Amino acid sequence: xxRFWSWLWIALGAVYFFLPLYATLRFSLMMKxxxxxxxxxxxxxxxxxxxxxxxFSAEMxxxxxxxSLLLVVPTAYWVHLRLPxxxxxxxxxxxxxxxxxxxxxxxxxxxxxxxxxxxxxPSPALLVMAYCVLAMPYMYRSVDVGLRAIDVRTLTExxxxxxxxxxxxxxxxxxxxxxxALLGGTFLTFAIVIGELTIAASLAWPALGPYMAxxxxxxxxxxxxxxxxxxxxxxxxxLLIELxxxxxxxxxxxxxxxxx
Numbered sequence: 001x002x003r004f005w006s007w008l009w010i011a012l013g014a015v016y017f018f019l020p021l022y023a024t025l026r027f028s029l030m031m032k033x034x035x036x037x038x039x040x041x042x043x044x045x046x047x048x049x050x051x052x053x054x055x056f057s058a059e060m061x062x063x064x065x066x067x068s069l070l071l072v073v074p075t076a077y078w079v080h081l082r083l084p085x086x087x088x089x090x091x092x093x094x095x096x097x098x099x100x101x102x103x104x105x106x107x108x109x110x111x112x113x114x115x116x117x118x119x120x121x122p123s124p125a126l127l128v129m130a131y132c133v134l135a136m137p138y139m140y141r142s143v144d145v146g147l148r149a150i151d152v153r154t155l156t157e158x159x160x161x162x163x164x165x166x167x168x169x170x171x172x173x174x175x176x177x178x179x180x181a182l183l184g185g186t187f188l189t190f191a192i193v194i195g196e197l198t199i200a201a202s203l204a205w206p207a208l209g210p211y212m213a214x215x216x217x218x219x220x221x222x223x224x225x226x227x228x229x230x231x232x233x234x235x236x237x238x239l240l241i242e243l244x245x246x247x248x249x250x251x252x253x254x255x256x257x258x259x260x
Contacts (some may be wrong), residue, residue, distance in 0.1 A: 028224035040225035044215075050226075053211035057200075060207065061193035065186050066129040068139045071132065073182070077174050078142045080152045094140040097133055102198040106130060110202070121203070130199045135192050139185040146181025178243065187237035195230055227232065 029036040031043075044050050079086050097105070109130055113120040120126040155177065159169045175182070197209030212230075216223040 006219065020170050021228075024224050025228050028221055028228055031221040040221040041229070044225050044229070046050070049206075050208075053206050053208045054194075055207055057194050057196075060127055060131060060205075061190045063124075063128045064135060064193050065189050067128060068132050068185070068189060069182065072139045072143050072185075073175065073178065074170060076140060076147055077152065077170065080144075080147045081156060088256070090140070094137045099135055102130075102134065102152055102196075103202065105133060106199045106202040124205065125205055127205055127207075130203075131189075131193050131196065133140060134196065134199070135185075135189040138188040142181045142185030142188070143178060146178040149181075150177045157189040184241045187241050191234045191237045194233065 024037075028040050029038065031037060031039040076090070079090055083087050109126055110121060112118065113126055120129075152174075155173050156169055164173070194208055195212075196207065197213055200207035201210045201213065212223065212226055215226060
């Protein structure tokens with residue numbers, strides 16, 4: 001009887017999740033009257049505005065990932081190694097993007113960086129800064145979980161005993177050991193940036209989120225096709241996280257001699 005109820009709730013959950021997705025997929029294929037076709041997908045993919053928006057968002061995602069990695073990994077590593085008493089503080093700080101609405105964040109950034117000498121509103125750098133804040137909870141927790149899974153102190157002491165400096169320890173020891181965690185945070189950050197709307201629209205940048213919003217106001221079938229494409233992109237990122245997570249980790253302390 002327990003097994004019956006378990007499978008029943010799983011089936012209901014699957015119907016609740018997949019039925020709207022199936023309806024959206026079928027609607028996106030009905031652009032040609034009386035037949036199923038990929039015409040809506042073709043129109044989206046050949047739209048110059050879509051290509052421009054996707055390329056711009058992809059570029060912003062890459063810059064956001066690089067800046068986030070350079071900020072989060074050294075900070076989390078130093079907290080784990082030297083300042084473990086600050087872990088609750090870091091947890092609190094990285095939770096703030098969950099409780100501060102994006103619209104509040106973007107207007108705060110505009111007020112802070114719209115006047116000289118910190119005039120950044122005409123630059124995409126401000127957009128990257130905002131995206132780094134949005135991605136911080138996911139990137140920090142990915143890095144934190146990765147650091148908890150390795151012996152940071154032993155790896156650091158072993159590298160120092162071989163004469164390695166801090167840059168060498170960070171980039172040749174810590175980063176390789178966090179490969180799976182960093183890739184997980186990277187894919188999540190990419191998915192967040194690609195679909196973000198509020199900040200990009202408020203700062204008037206031609207990102208994919210505002211493009212999807214404008215398209216949804218004027219078209220019927222193309223937004224459904226774009227929604228399916230976004231869903232596939234997001235779940236593809238999650239699948240890559242799972243596949244990468246099954247791979248081997250980085251270097252162990254007994255392998256450090258090879259990096260020296």
